[in-house]
Amino acid sequence: MAATSGFLTAISSMLLVVSAFIISSGATNSLPNCNTLDCPKYDVIDGNSDFEIRRYNSTFWTSTSKIEDISFVHANLLAFDQLFDYIQGKNDYGVKIEMTAPVISEVYPSSGPVCASSFVVSFYLPEENQKDPPPAEDVHLQTWGVTYVAVRQFGGFVEDYDIGVQAAKLDATIQNTRWASVVGKGRAGGGKDAASYIVAQYNSPFQFENRVNEIWLSFDMETSAVF
Numbered sequence: 001m002a003a004t005s006g007f008l009t010a011i012s013s014m015l016l017v018v019s020a021f022i023i024s025s026g027a028t029n030s031l032p033n034c035n036t037l038d039c040p041k042y043d044v045i046d047g048n049s050d051f052e053i054r055r056y057n058s059t060f061w062t063s064t065s066k067i068e069d070i071s072f073v074h075a076n077l078l079a080f081d082q083l084f085d086y087i088q089g090k091n092d093y094g095v096k097i098e099m100t101a102p103v104i105s106e107v108y109p110s111s112g113p114v115c116a117s118s119f120v121v122s123f124y125l126p127e128e129n130q131k132d133p134p135p136a137e138d139v140h141l142q143t144w145g146v147t148y149v150a151v152r153q154f155g156g157f158v159e160d161y162d163i164g165v166q167a168a169k170l171d172a173t174i175q176n177t178r179w180a181s182v183v184g185k186g187r188a189g190g191g192k193d194a195a196s197y198i199v200a201q202y203n204s205p206f207q208f209e210n211r212v213n214e215i216w217l218s219f220d221m222e223t224s225a226v227f
């Protein structure tokens, strides 16, 4: 009896610990365009004005194949054309798909000094299309399970020189938090390219004010890592 209630107490205090770390749940309205467009919902696990730790439960993305390019901006222009055609109806069902935010670019930096990097650019699939996404020749679907990301926001138009700098700043910020070892371990495992990162863009190219972009460092987190 004593052992059982001790066990139950342990369980309930564990649940308290886990839920205490969710700062906000499902809030995306502070992000540009997310009050009118579908954006993936997430829970904020931790953060301050310099960074945020988020959990996305499951997300669906329509993605280009890998684009090799020396320029992030140029690769994104090529990708936007493909993804725009796709949502305008150039898919096997011939259906139009609602615009969403963000557009994300997975960046796989080159290992050599002058080589091209690789980019996979993805459009968040609206909720209504997630059950039966229209296939298309040039794009493929990515389904992500529960995903943890460390996030840093920055403004303006994303430039080639910017993204590596912003990713390094996020990494430096994380190093000074209690997340350093969790993120470090979680990026080394799971067969991910530990140098890769994601750039999320929330505004169309025609919006000049209040532009918000983010760098995401995704990492695996075991439940036991919750502290």
Ligand SMILES: *[C@@H]1O[C@H](CO)[C@@H](O)[C@H](O)[C@H]1NC(C)=O
Pocket (backbone or CB within 6 Å): 025, 026, 041, 042, 043, 057
């Ligand atoms: C994610 O899943 C957890 C556990 O099922 C749930 O508590 C949370 O509300 C979900 N978050 C979002 C943003 O849907």
